[in-house]
Amino acid sequence: MVVRNDFLAVLNAEERIECMRAYRNVLFSFFCEDLFFKKGLFELLDSVYYESSSKCENIKSLNRVESDDYFWIDIVVLSSKSIFEKLPKRDRAFGDDGAGVVVFCSENMTHVIKGMSGYENAIFFTDDLKLSDVKRVFRKIIFGGSDNRKEIFERISFDRLTDREKLVSELLEKGKSQQQISKLTGMTVKTVSSHLRSAMCKHHVNSVVEYRVKLSYLKDVKSN
Numbered sequence: 001m002v003v004r005n006d007f008l009a010v011l012n013a014e015e016r017i018e019c020m021r022a023y024r025n026v027l028f029s030f031f032c033e034d035l036f037f038k039k040g041l042f043e044l045l046d047s048v049y050y051e052s053s054s055k056c057e058n059i060k061s062l063n064r065v066e067s068d069d070y071f072w073i074d075i076v077v078l079s080s081k082s083i084f085e086k087l088p089k090r091d092r093a094f095g096d097d098g099a100g101v102v103v104f105c106s107e108n109m110t111h112v113i114k115g116m117s118g119y120e121n122a123i124f125f126t127d128d129l130k131l132s133d134v135k136r137v138f139r140k141i142i143f144g145g146s147d148n149r150k151e152i153f154e155r156i157s158f159d160r161l162t163d164r165e166k167l168v169s170e171l172l173e174k175g176k177s178q179q180q181i182s183k184l185t186g187m188t189v190k191t192v193s194s195h196l197r198s199a200m201c202k203h204h205v206n207s208v209v210e211y212r213v214k215l216s217y218l219k220d221v222k223s224n
Contacts, residue, residue, distance in 0.1 A: 023049045023142045025070045031088040032077035037104075041075060044131075048138045071100070071149060073141060078105040083112050083213050087119075100153040102137070104129070112214050114204040115156045123153055158202055165199040168192055172208070173215035 019030045021042060028045065032038040078085050083106075101122045103113060110124045125134060140148045161169065164187075171181045178196065182189045196208065205211045 021045055026073060026142050027071070028073045028075055030075050030077075032075070034077060034079050037077055037079070041077075044135065045138055045142075048135050049142060052139055052143055071141070071146070073099070074101045076101060076103045076105075078103070078109055081106045081108075083108050083210060085109065087113065087116065087217060089118065100141075100149065108206075108210060111205045111207075111210045112217065115158050116214070116217060120156050121153045122156065156204065158204075161199055161202060162195075165195045165202075168195045169199050169211075169215060172196065172212060173219060 019038075021028045021030075023045065030038055030041065032041070076088060078087075099121065101119055102125070103110070103119070103122055104125045105113065107126045110126060113119050113122070113124075123137060137152055140152055144152075167185060168181050168187075171184060176184065178189055178192045181187070181192045185192070187195075196211070200206070200208070200211045203211060203214055205214055
């Protein structure tokens with residue numbers, strides 16, 4: 001395994017080191033409360049690394065990596081199907097180009113997480129995941145180089161809201177219904193609904209409930 005010294009310099013907490021694995025020039029950090037799931041991920045990554053290494057004809061070539069080509073991967077496991085589950089705050093010590101996040105969660109939770117601060121550069125595995133797909137992704141992350149990694153992780157951001165979209169979103173986050181927003185703003189309920197649908201589309205959510213939760217997460221991020 002090849003890991004740069006400055007890669008390890010940020011590891012200043014013993015408990016965090018225990019939740020990390022390094023393969024070649026890639027450092028994996030785990031956010032998972034389920035110890036059995038975490039152990040399974042450790043074993044899966046080990047198998048991917050050693051199986052691929054054994055198939056490589058030129059081990060010296062395999063282990064030779066560019067000195068500045070390093071990558072930090074956070075693996076986040078959200079075991080609950082609830083969209084109200086707390087998201088771990090991600091460190092971004094190496095910037096967007098040198099970091100990514102692999103998220104295991106429910107389908108609905110993907111809508112809530114997409115584009116959130118620290119989760120813009122992500123790939124999601126949901127309930128219908130296949131073990132072969134997970135192994136393929138890990139193999140590309142470890143052995144594929146920077147170009148392959150960029151293809152794996154979906155870069156997600158939010159389109160800018162209009163003033164009216166922002167207004168109805170702020171009132172929704174405060175717990176107001178569409179009818180209440182209509183009375184407060186003077187817009188018709190149909191217009192309020194139209195602005196909400198547009199804002200929801202820009203935030204990658206499928207329902208008003210998901211949007212409320214996402215707005216709450218965004219507010220927490222800004223307050224921190």
